[in-house]
Amino acid sequence: MAQKKSSHRTAEEKAATAAKRDARRARTERARAQAEERRKAAKRKEQLTRFGLVAGVLALIVGGYFLVTNLGSDKPDTAPSGASGNYGMVIGDADAPKEIVVYEDFLCPFCGQLEKTVRDQLDAAVEAGEVNVEYRPLPFLERISDYSPESANAFAVVLDASGPEVAKAFHDLLFDNQPSEEGPFPSKDDLVDLAVEAGAKESDVRPGIEDMAFEGWVDAAGDAASKDGINSTPTVFVDGQKAEGQTLADIAKAMVG
Template identity: 45%
Template sequence: MPSASDRTTGRPGGRPAARDRIATKRAAEKARQEQARKRRARLVTGSVVAAIVAVIVVVAIIVQSARTDTADAATPATVAEGTGGAGFATGPADAPVTIDVYEDYLCPACRAFEEVAGDALDQLAAEGEALVRYRPVAILDRLSADDYSTRAANAAAVVADAAGVETFLEFSDLLFANQPAEGGPGLSDQELVSLAAQAGATGADVETGIRELRFGDWVARVTDQASQEGLTGTPTVLVNGEPLAVPTAEALLAAVQAATE
């Protein structure tokens, strides 16, 4: 009969076999944990991707909804051809040069541009040298307490619709001459109505259009359209589609001359 020492030392695979079983068990547990970790990672990644896709879909729906809502917006009767229903023109349609002017009525640089180049624009249109198309946009609503950019552009559209482009130009000059400071309240509806009357657009229909934002959706549409066309700031002035690097009277006249040579 084997002694106790024989049983301890002579058992086939004794301690080495036990260590192997433990190592195998640990390896299996480690593999199981790794699989579980990868499964959790896939679930988290899938959830994140799904959330991102959901956000993109929601944003796309909101943007598309906004565009759909403004696609059928009431349009002023006097908008110019060739502007996609987004501007008011002065000067002959067959002029050799077309000038597009994008302005926000709260923009101080737009006011400065009109002060130095407004007369040149008027003269170019009056002498038949250029078709000048004014495109009022509202990109600075965030800089006023009452969405003044939209309200002012709407008022300009109401004036153009009611009294024509020449009166619109007079009203635009008055808006810039009475431009409020950025960061505060804009002109009140009553002040806009008074300026419209001063320009030559009077009557209950004009007042109602200004107070009720008759062309507010139109302003949103043309602003969105300008953004899609690459507008990044105001004033932006295009001469035959080419932007002026610096919107000054000198640069404007030089660009017009170059375009006709």
């Protein structure tokens, strides 16, 4: 009897020991599982943190790009010396009985045609003190070619460096050498050559022409014209009234007729 009782206790002890062993294994497995879950969670957090930093940097880059794009040119709209307060250049007697304003684009073919039609008579009227003319170059056709803002900037550079007389000669040469809207378009070197031909000193105008020194002013001129309802070139005002007509000849007549 005593031996049987001992055997029974031994079996119970073995069972208890096995149960404890299984319990330890279960706890160990749970601990391992929890540790693995914590490791994975820490890794996910690290990845999210890195992703957040990258996304933040990308947001700054993209946001900065759109900010610069929406602001347009980052150059100041400082006016060239000799420019009017309306983004133009005035030639002729300030007290002349007739005042003309011409919105133009050096790439616009109709501006070129009007210029050729009225130039001689208009220049004579200016010389006689009968009229003053304000030329306001615009970059309206930049959707076609960069030559539109580049030539307007070059005009501003020449005005700033060499004064109205040389700028007027340069203005005339730009129209005399006007490219087709289909191109090919004059290079900045070509613009420098025309400026020198007009009477400017190369060292005075090349840096500003190459670096688009008055790009901000040119952009501001275009914005101001659009706000004033100018949506095409040439647009001409004679004594404050818009010159109307079905043809360029009608507009020319209002200017010099």
